Structure formats: structure tokens, C-alpha cells
Amino acid sequence: xxxxxxxxxxxxxxxxxxxxxxxxxxxxxxxxxxxxxxxxxxxxxxxxxxxxxxxxxxxxxxxxxxxxxxxxxxxxxxxxxxxxxxxxxxxxxxxxxxxxxxxxxxxxxxxxxxxxxxxxxxxxxxxxxxxxxxxxxxxxxxxxxxxxxxxxxxxxxxxxxxxxxxxxxxxxxxxxxxxxxxxxxxxxxxxxxxxxxxxxxxxxxxxxxxxxxxxxxxxxxxxxxxxxxxxxxxxxxxxxxxxxxxxxxxxxxxxxxxxxxxxxxxxxxxxxxxxxxxxxxxxxxxxxxxxxxxxxxxxxxxxxxxxxxxxxxxxxxxxxxxxxxxxxxxxxxxxxxxxxxxxxxxxxxxxxxxxxxxxxxxxxxxxxxxxxxxxxxxxxxxxxxxxxxxxxxxxxxxxxxxxxxxxxxxxxxxxxxxxxxxxxxxxxxxxxxxxxxxxxxxxxxxxxxxxxxxxxxxxxxxxxxxxxxxxxxxxxxxxxxxxxxxxxxxxxx
Amino acid sequence: xxxxxxxxxxxxxxxxxxxxxxxxxxxxxxxxxxxxxxxxxxxxxxxxxxxxxxxxxxxxxxxxxxxxxxxxxxxxxxxxxxxxxxxxxxxxxxxxxxxxxxxxxxxxxxxxxxxxxxxxxxxxxxxxxxxxxxxxxxxxxxxxxxxxxxxxxxxxxxxxxxxxxxxxxxxxxxxxxxxxxxxxxxxxxxxxxxxxxxxxxxxxxxxxxxxxxxxxxx
Numbered sequence: 201x202x203x204x205x206x207x208x209x210x211x212x213x214x215x216x217x218x219x220x221x222x223x224x225x226x227x228x229x230x231x232x233x234x235x236x237x238x239x240x241x242x243x244x245x246x247x248x249x250x251x252x253x254x255x256x257x258x259x260x261x262x263x264x265x266x267x268x269x270x271x272x273x274x275x276x277x278x279x280x281x282x283x284x285x286x287x288x289x290x291x292x293x294x295x296x297x298x299x300x301x302x303x304x305x306x307x308x309x310x311x312x313x314x315x316x317x318x319x320x321x322x323x324x325x326x327x328x329x330x331x332x333x334x335x336x337x338x339x340x341x342x343x344x345x346x347x348x349x350x351x352x353x354x355x356x357x358x359x360x361x362x363x364x365x366x367x368x369x370x371x372x373x374x375x376x377x378x379x380x381x382x383x384x385x386x387x388x389x390x391x392x393x394x395x396x397x398x399x400x401x402x403x404x405x406x407x408x409x410x411x412x413x414x415x416x417x418x419x420x421x422x423x424x425x426x427x428x429x430x431x432x433x434x435x436x437x438x439x440x441x442x443x444x445x446x447x448x449x450x451x452x453x454x455x456x457x458x459x460x461x462x463x464x465x466x467x468x469x470x471x472x473x474x475x476x477x478x479x480x481x482x483x484x485x486x487x488x489x490x491x492x493x494x495x496x497x498x499x500x501x502x503x504x505x506x507x508x509x510x511x512x513x514x515x516x517x518x519x520x521x522x523x524x525x526x527x528x529x530x531x532x533x534x535x536x537x538x539x540x541x542x543x544x545x546x547x548x549x550x551x552x553x554x555x556x557x558x559x560x561x562x563x564x565x566x567x568x569x570x571x572x573x574x575x576x577x578x579x580x581x582x583x584x585x586x587x588x589x590x591x592x593x594x595x596x597x598x599x600x601x602x603x604x605x606x607x608x609x610x611x612x613x614x615x616x617x618x619x620x621x622x623x624x625x626x627x628x629x630x631x632x633x634x635x636x637x638x639x640x641x642x643x644x645x646x647x648x649x650x651x652x653x654x655x656x657x658x659x660x661x662x663x664x665x666x667x668x669x670x671x672x673x674x675x676x677x678x679x680x681x682x683x684x685x686x687x688x689x690x691x692x693x
Numbered sequence: 694x695x696x697x698x699x700x701x702x703x704x705x706x707x708x709x710x711x712x713x714x715x716x717x718x719x720x721x722x723x724x725x726x727x728x729x730x731x732x733x734x735x736x737x738x739x740x741x742x743x744x745x746x747x748x749x750x751x752x753x754x755x756x757x758x759x760x761x762x763x764x765x766x767x768x769x770x771x772x773x774x775x776x777x778x779x780x781x782x783x784x785x786x787x788x789x790x791x792x793x794x795x796x797x798x799x800x801x802x803x804x805x806x807x808x809x810x811x812x813x814x815x816x817x818x819x820x821x822x823x824x825x826x827x828x829x830x831x832x833x834x835x836x837x838x839x840x841x842x843x844x845x846x847x848x849x850x851x852x853x854x855x856x857x858x859x860x861x862x863x864x865x866x867x868x869x870x871x872x873x874x875x876x877x878x879x880x881x882x883x884x885x886x887x888x889x890x891x892x893x894x895x896x897x898x899x900x901x902x903x904x905x906x907x908x909x910x911x
Binding site (some may be wrong): 422423424427428465470471472498687 | 802807808810826834835836841
């Protein structure tokens with residue numbers, strides 16, 4: 201086992217967690233964190249600390265850390281005032297704690313807290329305790345059902361791990377993880393990054409067997425050389441998706457040389473992303489969508505794309521997006537055209553995008569999806585318009601005639617068909633090792649609406665993009681990363 | 694604290710790092726300039742060259758396309774006469790004329806976070822307006838230089854373009870890789886600006902270069 205995996209084990213896989221500042225007051229951070237750990241079913245032991253030993257949520261607390269049996273807790277969640285944390289950490293070290301998440305504020309971010317933060321780091325080093333934070337909102341690790349946070353979002357288990365220099369954005373990504381059902385392995389808000397830095401977490405995620413894709417929000421990279429090295433090692437194995445906020449100008453460097461005049465921080469950061477195979481997006485929605493696609497779809501081998509649509513306009517717009525994104529909207533292969541000719545009436549598009557113009561029967565769409573995915577000239581497929589028929593079925597259900605006049609029979613048929621299409625797309629994609637990205641505006645409503653199209657995509661473990669444009673952007677990112685991986689491989693030989 | 698090497702010194706530093714630099718002569722008189730031009734072959738370009746001379750074009754200290762001894766002599770006399778007291782040691786640099794319709798800028802910067810970074814950009818009169826420039830952290834790993842070339846927005850210009858052949862990518866990549874090595878190995882090099890790097894036929898040729906070093910230059 202790699203050293204770094206061992207180093208982070210007490211933080212993300214603790215056998216027990218000490219929570220300080222737990223009380224009967226449900227507004228206090230310690231109480232909230234304790235509540236969230238219980239509510240999400242943390243699999244290890246909990247050791248709530250209350251100086252007076254009063255119960256919390258009807259459960260007994262420990263008056264001091266010294267009362268905790270030795271060797272049972274690996275992690276302490278500190279949300280007590282900064283002034284008492286040093287003493288608490290010393291006691292924790294004696295009982296065997298090796299990692300601390302410091303949620304408490306009043307450190308480097310506070311006017312007079314810089315000295316306190318320095319002492320916190322020094323103490324962590326002295327005691328052999330890895331310190332996350334301070335001034336962070338917490339962390340989750342779904343493998344041990346741990347929600348050690350002073351905020352709520354807690355996604356189901358999944359393949360993505362998040363590190364964020366903003367607690368809010370960690371929450372956003374976790375919310376997407378819940379909404380899409382793709383879930384998450386770990387998430388941590390770095391806080392002030394006094395000891396453990398963003399690059400440290402990324403280095404760990406790169407080696408962590410439970411993380412398939414990393415997703416980071418950052419504002420500053422700290423030691424840029426280390427960030428670049430960590431990213432290079434990470435992306436050689438698995439995708440890293442990054443959103444950067446707070447893009448600044450670099451007027452200072454402009455000075456004497458012309459090169460300097462053209463340079464700016466963010467251009468250099470863009471260069472680092474390109475060079476190190478980092479997938480960078482401007483928005484968190486696209487970052488999450490890219491991460492989810494990486495985590496749930498095979499990587500495309502190239503840019504040769506087929507668009508499959510149930511309606512014209514979507515196909516037209518998505519074709520434009522496809523070309524603009526630098527993907528290849530291939531001419532429809534002749535043998536594929538000949539096969540589809542035998543399956544549907546002649547009014548179908550006979551071109552890429554493939555539009556069956558309503559000529560399909562019961563099994564046509566799953567069969568066409570399979571044919572497209574199997575074709576050797578095709579690297580990727582974008583499937584537009586899932587859920588339309590199921591939407592009509594829902595209208596039938598809401599209308600005054602359901603279930604009579606044949607509405608129930610046709611409505612349930614359409615609902616089962618749309619679900620079947622979603623599952624067939626995932627099956628063909630997995631079987632042939634090619635991405636099939638599904639886009640539908642119903643993605644926004646799929647969860648609450650229970651439209652069987654997007655619900656079927658979710659059931660297949662995948663994500664519906666909210667538009668063809670977004671699916672294309674995600675696909676272009678997958679193609680770029682696939683190229684990067686090929687470049688890394690060719691340079692290894 | 695930093696100082697700038699003269700154009701000639703800058704090019705010698707680059708040559709030492711393996712970057713191909715066309716033959717040139719640094720001379721102190723009009724007679725010597727004529728002899729140098731005859732050795733190099735006409736037409737030539739003359740530039741006033743010294744550590745303190747930064748804005749040659751703006752000060753009119755560049756004479757291009759000089760095709761005979763008379764023109765070279767006159768240009769050399771005029772450049773030497775244009776020296777100012779604060780120019781320090783300034784001599785005349787005689788270079789063979791190189792022509793090409795495409796220009797790029799290549800360089801090295803030190804980013805406060807990412808350290809030495811190689812830069813490549815489209816050159817020419819619209820360079821700053823277009824701002825087509827890309828960076829990579831130095832030193833460059835195999836494939837990084839080619840990737841840097843491909844990341845230019847208007848990389849088409851470097852392919853077969855308006856009757857010009859495609860740029861020799863290996864040669865351009867070699868320049869970028871050398872810049873990356875300098876960045877990684879020489880902490881005293883604060884920045885490098887090769888501007889322009891003219892594409893003559895398919896070869897990138899260093900026409901002007903400025904290297905900024907740490908220290909006072911004393």
C-alpha cells in the first residue's frame with residue numbers, strides 16, 4: 201500500500217471519531233456535526249465531548265478526551281474555539297488520534313489568527329496528527345458512511361471525490377451527486393489549508409482505489425510546481441476535473457519583456473491544465489457533468505461522432521455544436537445506412553444525425569443503438585430527446601380520461617419504452633466500450649417528475665445532459681482527455 | 694534585480710543551449726561592418742546592439758535589406774552616430790537578411806506559482822491584439838512541445854499556408870524544448886524573449902532575442 205494512502209486513512213477511514221463542542225444546543229457546530237455523523241449512519245464509533253458531560257440527543261457524552269479508550273478513535277472533528285484546540289489536540293494524540301479536521305474559525309483568516317495557525321501546524325507536526333482545515337466545513341467519506349460536516353449535503357456512495365477551497369462549492373458538488381445519483385466517494389473542504397493542501401488531497405485521490413475521478417474547486421494552487429507534478433501523476437491514471445475561481449491579472453510581471461506583457465496568470469494556468477491533462481471547465485455544472493461522464497462512461501477512442509435524435513431541431517443544433525467543439529460529425533457509414541433502410545420507412549434522415557422520423561417500431565431504437573455502437577467507424581454517440589413519449593404518457597395520466605379510451609395501454613407502453621431506451625443505450629455503450637451521452641431538457645425535471653426516460657438513465661447509473669450542446673461539450677472533454685492519455689502512453693514506450 | 698543582455702549576448706546564450714542562431718558579426722566601425730557584410734553575403738541587416746538598448750525599432754536603430762557596401766557603410770555610420778551617452782557599450786550587429794511571411798514569438802517566463810514556463814505565441818504586427826499565446830511548465834516532457842504548438846488558436850498559420858510550406862515542427866519543438874531546459878537548469882535566467890522567430894521556408898530562425906538575467910550585470 202502506498203504511503204500516501206496510509207497517511208490519509210485516519211482522515212477518510214477512521215475507526216472512530218471524536219467530536220468536540222457537542223451540547224444540547226442544536227445550533228452549535230459540534231452538535232450539528234455529531235448529529236450528521238449519526239444521521240448518515242457512520243460505521244465507526246463516535247466519541248462526543250462535552251465538558252459538563254451533559255447528554256446530547258439523549259446520548260451520553262465524554263467529559264474529557266482522556267476518558268476515551270486508547271486506540272479506538274483515529275479522527276477528531278474540532279469545532280471548539282481556537283484557544284482551546286491546542287490542549288484538545290494534545291489529549292487526542294495521547295488517545296491515538298492521527299488526523300484532525302479543524303472546522304473552528306479564528307485562524308489565518310482572522311485578523312490576529314495567523315500566529316495561532318502557525319502554532320496549530322507546528323503542533324500537528326509535533327504530535328504526528330495530520331491537520332485538515334482550519335476554517336473548513338468538514339468532510340465526507342461514503343465508504344464508512346461518514347458525514348463529518350457542519351452542513352447537510354451527503355450524497356450516496358459513488359466514484360467521484362471532491363476537494364474544494366470553498367465549502368459552498370463542495371456542497372454544490374455533493375448536491376449534484378445526490379441529484380444525479382452518481383454519488384461520491386469523498387469530499388473535503390480545505391478551509392485555510394494550513395497543513396494539508398489541495399495538492400496533498402489530489403495526490404491521495406490519485407492513489408485512492410475508491411476514487412475513479414477527482415473534482416476540484418480552487419482559487420490558488422499554492423506551490424504551482426507541486427500542483428503540476430501531482431496533476432501529471434493523477435491524470436496519467438484517472439481524470440481530474442478543475443474549476444478555478446478568482447482569476448487574477450499579472451500586471452507585475454508585465455515589466456520589461458514583451459513575453460511578460462502577453463502573459464497572464466490565467467493563461468499560464470490554462471497552459472498547465474492542457475499540459476497536465478486536467479479537464480478545466482468554467483462552471484460547476486459542467487465540471488460535475490464531465491466528472492460524472494468520466495466516472496460512468498467508457499472513454500471515447502477518438503472524435504468520430506454519431507448523433508441520434510428523435511426530432512429535427514435538436515439534431516441541427518447539436519450538429520453545429522459538434523463541429524464547433526472540434527468533434528467529427530462523420531458521414532453516415534454506407535453499411536449502417538443500408539441496415540437502417542431495412543428497418544424503418546424511407547422518410548428517415550439517411551444521414552448523420554440519424555433521425556428515424558417516427559418510423560420506429562417496438563424494438564427499432566435499441567437495435568439502432570446497438571448497430572451504431574458496434575460500428576467500427578464510430579467512437580461516440582449522442583442520443584437526443586429521450587422521454588418525449590413518456591412525457592405524453594404523463595399528460596394522459598393527468599388528463600380526465602385516464603385510464604380509459606386506450607390511454608393506459610399506450611401510456612404505460614411509452615413509459616416502459618423510454619426506460620428501455622435508456623437502459624439499452626447504457627448496455628450498448630458498455631458492451632462496445634464507447635460513450636453514449638444522452639441529452640434531454642427533461643433532465644431538469646427527471647427526478648421529481650419521474651419521467652421514465654431520464655429516470656431510466658439514472659437507473660443505468662448515468663447522467664442525462666440538459667441539452668445536446670452540453671452533451672457535446674462533455675464529449676469533447678472526454679475526447680481531449682482520451683488524446684492526452686494516448687499521448688502519455690506513446691511517450692512511455 | 695535584473696539586467697538585460699545585449700541582443701548578441703542573448704543569442705550566444707541561446708546558441709550555447711542548442712538553439713540554432715544564424716551567423717552574425719558584432720563590429721565597432723563602418724569599415725568592419727562592410728567587411729562583415731561581405732563575409733556574410735548581401736543583403737544584410739544592421740542593428741545597434743548593447744545591453745542598454747532595448748527599443749531598437751522605436752528608436753530607428755534597425756536598418757534592413759542593405760544590398761551593397763555603400764548602403765552598409767552609410768547605415769553603420771548613421772547607427773554609430775545615433776549612439777547616446779546613456780547607451781553604454783553599443784556596437785553594430787551585422788546579420789544576414791532572413792525573409793519569411795510568418796512570425797512567432799517564443800520565450801520563457803518565471804511565474805510566481807509555476808516557476809519557469811515556456812511561451813509560444815503568434816508574432817507579427819497583430820500579435821498583441823490577437824493575443825494567441827500558450828504556455829507550458831518547464832522543462833517540457835516528450836510531446837509537450839508539439840502539444841504547445843497545437844494549442845495555438847491560429848495554428849493553421851503554421852501549417853501549409855498561402856503558398857508557404859508547413860513549419861518544420863521538429864525544429865520549432867526543438868527551440869521550445871531548449872527554452873524549457875534553460876528555464877529548468879539556469880535559475881539566473883529570469884526571462885527570454887525571442888521576437889521574432891521568423892519562419893523562413895519551413896525553418897524557424899531566431900531574428901532577435903533578449904535574455905534577462907538576475908543580478909546587476911556588473
